[in-house]
Amino acid sequence: MTTQRPRRGRGRKRSSALTVQRRLWLISRLGRGAALPEELIADARRVFGESVYPSNALTALRRDFHAIRNEFRCTLKRQLDGRYALTDFGRLTLLHLPDEEMEALAFLVSFFSEGSWPNRLQIRSLLEHIIALLPDKQRQTIQQPITFRVELPQSSTTVDQKLLMRLQRNLRRHAVQFQYRSNYSDEPESHRVAPIRLFVRDGHTYLEAYCYNSSQQVTIGQYITYRVDRIIPGTLQVERRALPPELPPRRMWSIRYRLSPQVARNRDISLWFSQSTVTYLEDGSAEVSAQTGDLWQAEQILLRYRDHCQVLEPPELIEQMRQTIERMRLLYAQDQPVHKG
Missing domain, CATH: 2.30.30 (SH3 type barrels.)
Known part of the structure; x- marks a missing residue:
């Protein structure tokens, strides 16, 4: 007479799967920033439920830390304030980007390392999280000189x-x-x-x-x-x-200006303003019609063309241009001091 073996329950398998899931979640949580053990336990229970950690939760958390270090080769450090920080993802470098995307990432790192761009610190933090998930070899290439740069003026002051x-x-x-x-x-x-x-x-x-x-x-x-x-x-x-759902309507001006053939003959002019339409004329010049809500800014833009641009309307912008040009004429009409070497 044969005796049947009792069927093994699935509780142990589920428990092991939950432990692995919990440890992977801990790595993800520590990737967002350092935390105290008590904070990690509380966060885990909010995500998975109270039973994710037993009553001796701190002991279980230490076992998780040990597994994270040994199984995944992650670098996990305890800071002076008692918080734990993940400084290296070890074997969990989940990204391996193609060369084209690596070039794009290197460009972004270079671009946001300079200047006082809005959200620069947050963008740098985001890029550092992405870089941390790359293999060592790709991380090292980020520091190599990039082949494409954007040259923009830098402010001499910083934004708070x-x-x-x-x-x-x-x-x-x-x-x-x-x-x-x-x-x-x-x-x-x-x-x-x-x-x-x-x-x-x-x-x-x-x-x-x-x-x-x-x-x-x-x-x-x-x-x-x-x-x-x-x-x-x-x-x-x-x-x-x-604030009310609608603010007072903004005044808009219709502007029209003509660009000389030296600027427009290749038909590749810049469209600086909203609703821009271009008419190319037989002599190679171009007439641009557009809308703007800021005549001061429109003047700054159109002055870049120097003597290759004539404003045709509105009258307010024409007068602004005339006054600016006259002030410049007076400035340069003055005798300039001679600097002796």
């Missing part, structure tokens, strides 16, 4: 990152007040505005906002572009009341 984050969180949500160092006043100016958007132009970070109130009367009721590095960080105040 906390100020920038507060502005980001309140775009189109809450009005803000701040003191501003303007080129047109010796003393800081007070401004109360509805922040609309942030953008980078010519190496500087700008805030576009609708001005509710200001010590400069000419800006009230206008959409103004503020350089973020000129906002005094400690003066920024955020109002509790939410």
